[in-house]
Amino acid sequence: MSEGASEARKAFGLRLRDLRRDAGLTGREFAEATGMHNTKISRIEHGRQYPSEDDIRAWCIACGVARRIDELIAIHREVEQMWKEYRRDLRKGQRHVQERSGPLYAETRLLRAYEAIVVPGILQTAGYVRAVLTINAELHDLPLDEVEGAVEARLTRQRLLTHGDGTNNYSFVIEASVLGNWFGGAAVMREQLDFLRDATRLPSVSIGIIPPGHRTMWGGECFYIFDDQMVRSEMWTGSFKTTQAADLAFFDRAFDRLRRQAVYGDAARALIESERKNLQTAENR
Structure with missing residues (x-):
């Protein structure tokens, strides 16, 4: 992955972390609310793992911001498409x-x-x-x-x-x-x-x-x-x-x-x- 793609994922992870913190949830409380493992939550928030769309839905619901599901999923999809590796693209x-x-x-x-x-x-x-x-x-x-x-x-x-x-x-x-x-x-x-x-x-x-x-x-x-x-x-x-x-x-x-x-x-x-x-x-x- 290019440096730019990595930075985009990190930025998205930080956005999700801020949602959790704004909701006043600790990592343990959030894990209980979503069923996600603490390790997975940490990896997502630090940009080392990219969440699935189901993860985003569960995240928003747990944080009390279900209204933002569509917005964040749209951003998620764009980050996935934002960076294209030339080598893959040029194979054709x-x-x-x-x-x-x-x-x-x-x-x-x-x-x-x-x-x-x-x-x-x-x-x-x-x-x-x-x-x-x-x-x-x-x-x-x-x-x-x-x-x-x-x-x-x-x-x-x-x-x-x-x-x-x-x-x-x-x-x-x-x-x-x-x-x-x-x-x-x-x-x-x-x-x-x-x-x-x-x-x-x-x-x-x-x-x-x-x-x-x-x-x-x-x-x-x-x-x-x-x-x-x-x-x-x-x-x-x-x-x-x-x-x-x-x-x-x-x-x-x-x-x-x-x-x-x-x-x-x-x-x-x-x-x-x-x-x-x-x-x-x-x-x-």
């Missing part, structure tokens, strides 16, 4: 991962995304996608001959952005350093930078670039907000997903603060052009 191939996300992107009316390392996936050109997914295949020991199918699957969703009817809207915030992280060589990056520049003029797309310099909000891991319904963020070994209102509110606030640091329009295109000149200079050396 990178193309499967890309195709599975297609309906989500098609149904989303407003996608907000923050990236600090790579160009957001839906904005990536074919060569850039190929370079990124090849790195991913090598890192996770996946078949390289499956990369091309994954490239095609990712590019399919790009039509929502370039040929959409205005139903789907996009707001991107990226760090200026993203422009200087070269994947796939000079020709690939030139094409990618040109596409980014052109995308800044698409009517349903907003692209903000955070220039280097003074910050009022630090950068961090990437995250994608799908409407006001779900947030997804990917790390090295797992994918975090949440639909909890408190989490959505947090990421909404973080995105707004990041967005206010970014520049748009001509200023954003100037940053792209500056990196294009850096690319040209590097090629001429």
